[in-house]
Amino acid sequence: xxxxxxxxxxxxxxxxxxxxxxxxxxxxxxxxxxxxxxxxxxxxxxxxxxxxxxxxxxxxxxxxxxxxxxxxxxxxxxxxxxxxxxxxxxxxxxxxxxxxxxxxxxxxxxxxxxxxxxxxxxxxxxxxxxxxxxxxxxxxxxxxxxxxxxxxxxxxxxxxxxxxxxxxxxxxxxxxxxxxxxxxxxxxxxxxxxxxxxxxxxxxxxxxxxxxxxxxxxxxxxxxxxxxxxxxxxxxxxxxxxxxxxxxxxxxxxxxxxxxxxxxxxxxxxxxxxxxxxxx
Amino acid sequence: xxxxxxxxxxxxxxxxxxxxxxxxxxxxxxxxxxxxxxxxxxxxxxxxxxxxxxxxxxxxxxxxxxxxxxxxxxxxxxxxxxxxxxxxxxxxxxxxxxxxxxxxxxxxxxxxxxxxxxxxxxxxxxxxxxxxxxxxxxxxxxxxxxxxxxxxxxxxxxxxxxxxxxxxxxxxxxxxxxxxxxxxxxxxxxxxxxxxxxxxxxxxxxxxxxxxxxxxxxxxxxxxxxxxxxxxxxxxxxxxxxxxxxxxxxxxxxxxxxxxxxxxxxxxxxxxxxxxxxxxxxxxxxxx
Numbered sequence: 348x349x350x351x352x353x354x355x356x357x358x359x360x361x362x363x364x365x366x367x368x369x370x371x372x373x374x375x376x377x378x379x380x381x382x383x384x385x386x387x388x389x390x391x392x393x394x395x396x397x398x399x400x401x402x403x404x405x406x407x408x409x410x411x412x413x414x415x416x417x418x419x420x421x422x423x424x425x426x427x428x429x430x431x432x433x434x435x436x437x438x439x440x441x442x443x444x445x446x447x448x449x450x451x452x453x454x455x456x457x458x459x460x461x462x463x464x465x466x467x468x469x470x471x472x473x474x475x476x477x478x479x480x481x482x483x484x485x486x487x488x489x490x491x492x493x494x495x496x497x498x499x500x501x502x503x504x505x506x507x508x509x510x511x512x513x514x515x516x517x518x519x520x521x522x523x524x525x526x527x528x529x530x531x532x533x534x535x536x537x538x539x540x541x542x543x544x545x546x547x548x549x550x551x552x553x554x555x556x557x558x559x560x561x562x563x564x565x566x567x568x569x570x571x572x573x574x575x576x577x578x579x580x581x582x583x584x585x586x587x588x589x590x591x592x593x594x595x596x597x598x599x600x601x602x603x604x605x606x607x608x609x610x611x612x613x614x615x616x617x618x619x620x621x622x623x624x625x626x627x
Numbered sequence: 628x629x630x631x632x633x634x635x636x637x638x639x640x641x642x643x644x645x646x647x648x649x650x651x652x653x654x655x656x657x658x659x660x661x662x663x664x665x666x667x668x669x670x671x672x673x674x675x676x677x678x679x680x681x682x683x684x685x686x687x688x689x690x691x692x693x694x695x696x697x698x699x700x701x702x703x704x705x706x707x708x709x710x711x712x713x714x715x716x717x718x719x720x721x722x723x724x725x726x727x728x729x730x731x732x733x734x735x736x737x738x739x740x741x742x743x744x745x746x747x748x749x750x751x752x753x754x755x756x757x758x759x760x761x762x763x764x765x766x767x768x769x770x771x772x773x774x775x776x777x778x779x780x781x782x783x784x785x786x787x788x789x790x791x792x793x794x795x796x797x798x799x800x801x802x803x804x805x806x807x808x809x810x811x812x813x814x815x816x817x818x819x820x821x822x823x824x825x826x827x828x829x830x831x832x833x834x835x836x837x838x839x840x841x842x843x844x845x846x847x848x849x850x851x852x853x854x855x856x857x858x859x860x861x862x863x864x865x866x867x868x869x870x871x872x873x874x875x876x877x878x879x880x881x882x883x884x885x886x887x888x889x890x891x892x893x894x895x896x897x898x899x900x901x902x903x904x905x906x907x908x909x910x911x912x913x914x915x
Contacts, residue, residue: 396912398773399691403909417805422877425805426867429812430860436813437820438853441828445845454857474806478813481790482663485781486728486774538777540770542735549735556743584850588857596861 365415366466369408370499373492373530376404380533380563398537405492405534409473412495416470423599424463431455432475436483449577453497457585460501461510464602468498489538493531497523497578501585506602510586511610520582521575528570536566548573663724663785671715671783675890676793677800681898683780685905690776692908697765701772708779717786724782725775733771740767790814796888804882808871816860823859827852 380401420428432455439452456475460468472494480488500523509515535541541562542549548569555565589597590609597603671679686703693699712721744763752759784793791814794807831851837844871877 396692396694398770399688399909399912402691403688413806414803417803420805422872423864423868425808425876426871427861427864428809429816430864430867432809432813433816433820434857434860436817437824437856438849440821441824441852442849445848448842451849454853458857458861470809474809474813478810480781481785482814484728485778485785486732488781489777538770539732539774540736540740540767542732542739544731544735546735549739553739553743556739556745559745561745584853588854588861591854591858592861596865599865 359419362415362418362466365411365418366469366499369411369415369495371408372404372411373408373496376400376408377530377533379404380537384561384563397533401533401537402489405489409491409495412469412499413473416466416473418466420463420467420470421601424459424467427459427463427600428467428471428474431459431471432478434458435471435475436479439479440483449573449580451577451581453494453578453581454585454588456494456498457501457581458589460498461505461585461589461608462597462600462603463502465499465502465506467602468502469495470498472496472498486539486544489534490531492534493527496530497527500526501582502602505608506606508607508610510589510608513583513586516582516586517579520578520580523582524575524578525571527578528567528574531574532563532567532570535570536562541566541569543569663720663782664789665715665717665720665786666789667716669715669787671711671787675888675894676788676796677890678894678898679784679788680793680797681901683784685901686780687777688905689908690773692905692912694769694912697769698772700769700776704772704775704779708776708783712779712783712786715783715787717783720786721779721782724786725779728778728782729774732774736771736774737764737767740764740770792886792888795884795886796890799884799888799890804876808876812867820856820860824852824856827855 380397384397434455435452438454439450442449442451453472453475456468456472459471473491476487476491476494480486480491500519504510504519504523509519535543541552541556543552551572552565552569555568556562560568594609597609603609686707690700690703693703709718712718741759741763742757744760744766746762746766749761750758751761751764791811794802794810798804798807831848836848836851839845
């Protein structure tokens with residue numbers, strides 16, 4: 348499995364460019380929606396072009412991120428991504444069946460981001476929602492943007508060393524959850540009219556609206572109530588799982604080696620016993 | 628080493644498990660890869676998948692671009708989507724799917740927005756502190772008709788298009804084969820994962836794990852499910868990587884495909900026409 352270094356270097360530049368461009372399109376879309384408030388101009392009846400801009404800008408941004416992220420992946424990463432997506436979907440579905448209070452649908456995305464880097468994480472997130480939307484639950488597709496952002500940030504924070512100590516992942520998860528709530532608010536507000544399949548969440552949004560919040564504001568506040576908690580749990584669970592993996596497996600990913608994602612290389616057996624005691 | 632499983636989705640490497648005969652999975656999990664696709668021949672099934680995808684996306688863009696009158700997107704749904712689905716012969720399943728995904732959402736939408744829409748001025752119905760405003764009802768109606776198109780397009784796509792053929796057709800039109808591999812591999816992994824998740828849940832129940840009761844209890848029940856499931860999944864990754872490498876997947880240069888999805892000049896022209904139509908709708912919305 349010898350990696351050719353030369354042709355890869357030049358391709359990395361275009362990869363990073365596409366990722367940055369995609370992220371910029373998404374941020375620009377959001378900023379425009381907040382500043383121009385096109386959806387609440389009212390125009391006598393119905394909404395303005397807010398929903399079109401939210402959907403279009405996010406779609407273009409996600410497409411750029413996917414095409415950039417898939418540019419040069421090692422074989423090992425390519426094999427990892429489908430497993431990450433399957434974990435997202437299966438755990439998310441089981442969680443729905445058990446009726447847990449959180450989403451828990453981004454465990455695979457975060458894991459891939461931590462093991463294989465921001466680009467791979469973003470690709471896992473975005474493709475995960477596309478596949479989920481195309482097979483089980485079409486309304487999830489527009490949220491591909493949020494999923495991509497979760498994978499991207501997970502990779503970036505892992506690079507900064509957030510997975511070297513057990514107390515960092517929940518804190519980072521909190522931060523990522525706040526960003527997720529902000530990014531997904533325009534989609535919930537303008538595409539889905541600020542409601543949710545869950546009656547509880549819709550009631551919360553309705554309460555915010557009744558207190559005078561805008562559509563976007565109410566959706567953002569509703570997101571703040573569920574996203575940060577969900578991502579805190581997700582990041583912590585991912586940390587426990589990855590530390591329990593054999594280090595031989597973790598170090599097959601160049602990203603983990605290059606940035607010392609899990610700190611110094613040493614055998615650790617303690618977390619597995621921690622997990623066992625938790626499971627009791 | 629993984630085995631090689633070939634179907635009309637092309638060939639992909641997968642773990643040894645994929646070769647075992649499938650047991651019936653528990654009733655509450657349906658096999659997601661085959662749930663919705665209805666295998667029959669109709670003019671809609673026969674179209675090149677890329678044409679259907681472009682048409683669907685163009686329809687969604689138009690639904691979100693046309694804002695006046697508020698029922699413009701509803702017209703698109705009734706005049707374009709419903710007949711298309713009828714031609715495909717999947718109308719019953721189509722409406723069942725829409726009901727399942729959208730009905731609760733739409734009920735919520737009308738309740739919340741007709742009562743609390745921020746831009747509401749004109750009261751059409753009042754009862755003490757509860758007032759229903761015209762603007763809110765219109766906003767809900769417009770959002771609802773757009774959602775019908777958005778979800779309807781994808782429902783129609785999945786009912787009449789095999790995911791593998793869709794990927795093959797997209798690769799023929801220049802999409803990266805890596806994306807196609809990720810999608811096809813995922814669709815193969817999920818059923819076998821669901822079976823494993825079921826087995827783990829049952830094993831943990833046999834140990835006396837509580838999967839009923841309060842929400843907090845049920846959330847806690849996920850922990851002993853997650854670790855075996857995820858750890859088991861990750862150990863297969865190395866095997867898959869070797870299998871991909873052995874098929875020379877990463878070699879650069881031209882590759883041949885097992886299945887060739889038929890395409891025609893007419894459909895190519897139609898696709899460009901649809902793209903122009905969608906762009907026109909957006910331009911008319913933003914600059915006119």
